[in-house]
Each structure stands twice: as C-alpha cells, then as structure tokens.
Amino acid sequence: MKEKSTLKRCNTQTLKIHETHPVWKTLPPLTFEVKKANIKARLLTGTYLLQDHVQRFTGNTEEQKCQLCQIEKEDIVHFILRCPALNEKRQKVLPELKQQIVNKWHEHFMGNKELLVQTIIDCTQLEINILNINQETAIEIEKISRKLCYHLHVTRTLLHQRLVVTGQNVAKDPGCK
Numbered sequence: 001m002k003e004k005s006t007l008k009r010c011n012t013q014t015l016k017i018h019e020t021h022p023v024w025k026t027l028p029p030l031t032f033e034v035k036k037a038n039i040k041a042r043l044l045t046g047t048y049l050l051q052d053h054v055q056r057f058t059g060n061t062e063e064q065k066c067q068l069c070q071i072e073k074e075d076i077v078h079f080i081l082r083c084p085a086l087n088e089k090r091q092k093v094l095p096e097l098k099q100q101i102v103n104k105w106h107e108h109f110m111g112n113k114e115l116l117v118q119t120i121i122d123c124t125q126l127e128i129n130i131l132n133i134n135q136e137t138a139i140e141i142e143k144i145s146r147k148l149c150y151h152l153h154v155t156r157t158l159l160h161q162r163l164v165v166t167g168q169n170v171a172k173d174p175g176c177k
Helices: 031-044 051-058 076-082 084-100 102-109 113-125 127-131 135-166
Strands: none
Touching (some): 031 135, 076 135
C-alpha cells in the first residue's frame, strides 16, 4: 500500500480492517462535522483535486499553477500553507495547531512545510517519532486540522466561483508566504 502515491501522506501502518481512522473516529455525530471530515479524508487519500493533479491528466504544465494566485503550482503544500488567497482563513486556525505542538514547534516545524502538512493531514505518522503526544492531544490536532482543511476548501471553492464569474485572479501577491 505504501507505494501508492495517493497514500503517501497517510500512515498506512495504522490502517487495519475493522478499525476506524482518526479522521472519522474523532467526529461528533453532526452532519457539518462529517462534511469537514470528508474534505480531510480526500486530502489524506490524495483524491482532493488540485491543479497539480489536473496537469497530470491534461499534460499542460501551465495548468499546474494555482488559479487563485497564479504564483506557483497548486499542490497540497501550496493549498494548505502557501496560497496568499487563503491566508486569512489559514491565519485564523494555524495558531490553534501551533499551540497544540508548541513544545516541538521550534525544534521540528519552524520552516519545515512538509512536516507541518503531514501533521495537518495525518498526525499519526508523526505521533511516536516526533510529536510524542498523548491521545487527547492527537484528537485535538485532528479536530483543528479538520477545521483548517474544511475552511480552506470552502474559501477555495468560493474564490474559484468568483474567478469564473469575474475572470480575474483573486490574489496577486509578490510571493507566497
């Protein structure tokens, strides 16, 4: 299973028959929360459609660029951490995540975007080696990251709709943060 490129961010070691993944295990029984988990699960399994994926099917490398900012290719790191068009939503939620991993922040995460994305997508992969967190903190990280992914998804969708209507790029930032 590990060789599947779509599952590279999923901790396949924890996937067992008849066991629920933390994306679903931590859900309260609310429809709204299930919608959030659905977005998170699509990111986790590599089935959330970003421009980087579209380009693989079309072969047009120009289609890799993020349609919202036109700065760089829209891959999972760009979507979750770098797109300036999504900064406002991101800045509302990332401090909550940082608070959960505050002791490890400077040692492991500062400047390491891949590690931060991995924590957001599936923190179970880092639980033992890097985070060394208890179950309660892992559940809190899951809730926060589910909220972040959902807010980014909704904002991206709304901005894409606006882009279709107006035909203008949403964010023209001199560089991604």
